Amino acid sequence: xxRVVIAPRLFLLPSMFFRRVFTSLSRxxxxxxxxxxxxxAIPRFSGRNRSEIQRKRFGSRLMASAARTGDGRRSPxxxxxxxxxxxxxxxxxxxxxxxxxxxxxxxxxxxxPLIIVISGPSGVGKDAVIKRLLEVRQQIHFxxxxxxxxxxxxxxxxxxxxxxxxxxxxxxxxxNELLEYALVYGDYKGIPKQQIRDYMAKGYDIVLRVDIQGAxxxxxxxxxxxxxxxxxxxxxxxxxxxxxxxxxxxxEMLLVRVAxxxxxxxxxxxxxxxVVNAEGKLDGAAKLVESIxxxxxxxxxxxxxxx
Ligand SMILES: Nc1ncnc2c1ncn2[C@@H]1O[C@H](COP(=O)(O)OP(=O)(O)OP(=O)(O)O)[C@@H](O)[C@H]1O
Numbered sequence: 001x002x003r004v005v006i007a008p009r010l011f012l013l014p015s016m017f018f019r020r021v022f023t024s025l026s027r028x029x030x031x032x033x034x035x036x037x038x039x040x041a042i043p044r045f046s047g048r049n050r051s052e053i054q055r056k057r058f059g060s061r062l063m064a065s066a067a068r069t070g071d072g073r074r075s076p077x078x079x080x081x082x083x084x085x086x087x088x089x090x091x092x093x094x095x096x097x098x099x100x101x102x103x104x105x106x107x108x109x110x111x112x113p114l115i116i117v118i119s120g121p122s123g124v125g126k127d128a129v130i131k132r133l134l135e136v137r138q139q140i141h142f143x144x145x146x147x148x149x150x151x152x153x154x155x156x157x158x159x160x161x162x163x164x165x166x167x168x169x170x171x172x173x174x175x176n177e178l179l180e181y182a183l184v185y186g187d188y189k190g191i192p193k194q195q196i197r198d199y200m201a202k203g204y205d206i207v208l209r210v211d212i213q214g215a216x217x218x219x220x221x222x223x224x225x226x227x228x229x230x231x232x233x234x235x236x237x238x239x240x241x242x243x244x245x246x247x248x249x250x251x252e253m254l255l256v257r258v259a260x261x262x263x264x265x266x267x268x269x270x271x272x273x274x275v276v277n278a279e280g281k282l283d284g285a286a287k288l289v290e291s292i293x294x295x296x297x298x299x300x301x302x303x304x305x306x307x
Contacts, residue, residue: 111297114205115196115222115305118289119215120231121261122185123243125277125285126209127160129231132286133207137293141199142207146172149187152248162192179307180210180217185256189214196307205293212264219270225305227296229289230271234278236262242279 081093095101120126130142146162148169157163164172169188172178181190189211196206210218215228233239240258243249249257268274273292277285296303 112302112304113200113203114293114296114303115208115226116205116293117208117210117215117218117226117228118231119210119212119228119271121239121264122211122257123239123246124231124233125242125282126231128282129277129285129289130207130209132282133289136286137290139204140207141204142209143191143195145189145191145209146178147187147189180214180221182211182213182217184211184213185253193307200307212267216267216270222305225303227273227292227303228271229273229275229292230268231275231277231285232265232268234276238279
C-alpha cells in the first residue's frame with residue numbers, strides 16, 4: 001500500500017509567510033514525477049482563526065488565474081478555501097491549488113468484448129446454464145452452432161442450433177466459414193465466424209458452447225485471448241443420473257458419453273475457471289459464470305481477441 005506522509009515544515013518563504021507543504025509519497029511505491037507533482041502551497045497561519053484570517057486577507061474569490069504562471073510553473077500564491085467552505089468552493093479551490101480542473105473522463109479504460117468458451121462433459125448442463133445466463137445478462141450473444149445432428153424435441157432451428165445436412169455442413173467448411181468444427185458422436189458441429197464478428201463489432205460478449213475437443217482446438221487458436229470455463233457436475237454419479245433423466249440417448253449412447261466424460265474431466269487444468277453445476281443449483285452456476293464475466297471486465301490487462 002502507498003503511504004501518504006504530510007511533512008509540515010520543510011522550508012519557509014519569509015517575505016510571504018508561506019509554508020510549503022509537501023505531500024510526499026512512499027518512495028518505494030511511486031515514481032519521482034508523481035511525488036513531486038502534488039506539492040501544494042498554502043498560506044502560513046496559525047491559531048483558531050486561521051480560516052477567518054485567510055478569508056479576510058485573500059477574500060473568498062480564489063486566485064485560480066494565479067495558479068499557473070505563463071511557463072507552466074505553479075505560483076505559490078494560491079490560498080485554499082477554509083475547510084468549512086461550501087462544497088463547490090472547496091472543489092474549485094482544490095482545482096486552483098492543483099492548477100488544473102478535475103476531469104470527468106472515466107478512470108477505467110473501456111472493457112473489450114469477451115469470448116467466453118463454455119465446455120464440459122455431455123449432459124453436465126452447458127445448454128441449461130447458457131440459457132439462464134442469456135436470460136439474466138444483457139449485451140451477450142450465444143453463437144448458434146451449426147450441426148448436422150437431428151433436432152431434439154423442443155429445439156428450435158436458428159435458436160438452439162442451425163440444423164443442416166452433412167452436405168451443407170461440409171460446404172460451409174469448404175468456404176472457410178467456421179471458426180472450429182468437429183465430428184462429435186457421429187454428427188458435425190461448427191462455429192460460424194461471421195456471427196462472432198458481427199456481434200463483437202456491436203460490443204457484445206460472445207458465448208461459445210463446445211465439447212472438450214472443441215475447447216482444445218479453440219485454446220490452441222485463441223490462447224489467452226478468450227476465457228475458458230469448464231462446467232462439471234458435483235460428482236460423476238450426479239452427471240450419469242442427469243444424463244439418464246434427460247432420456248435423449250439409448251443405453252449404448254449413454255455408455256459412450258459416460259466413458260468419454262470420465263476422460264474429459266482430466267482436461268480440467270487447461271481451463272481458466274471451473275464451475276460446478278450441482279443438482280437443482282442451476283441458478284448458482286449461471287451466477288458464478290456471470291461473476292467470472294464481471295471479473296474479466298474489471299481486469300487491468302484486458303484480453304484482446306481477434307477473429
Ligand atoms: N443444475 C441442474 N440440476 C438439475 N438438472 C439440470 C441442471 N443443469 C442441467 N440440468 C438438466 O440436465 C440435462 C442436461 O443438460 P443440458 O442438455 O443442458 O446438458 P449439455 O451439457 O448441454 O449436454 P450435451 O452436451 O449432451 O448437449 C437437461 O435435462 C437439463 O435440464
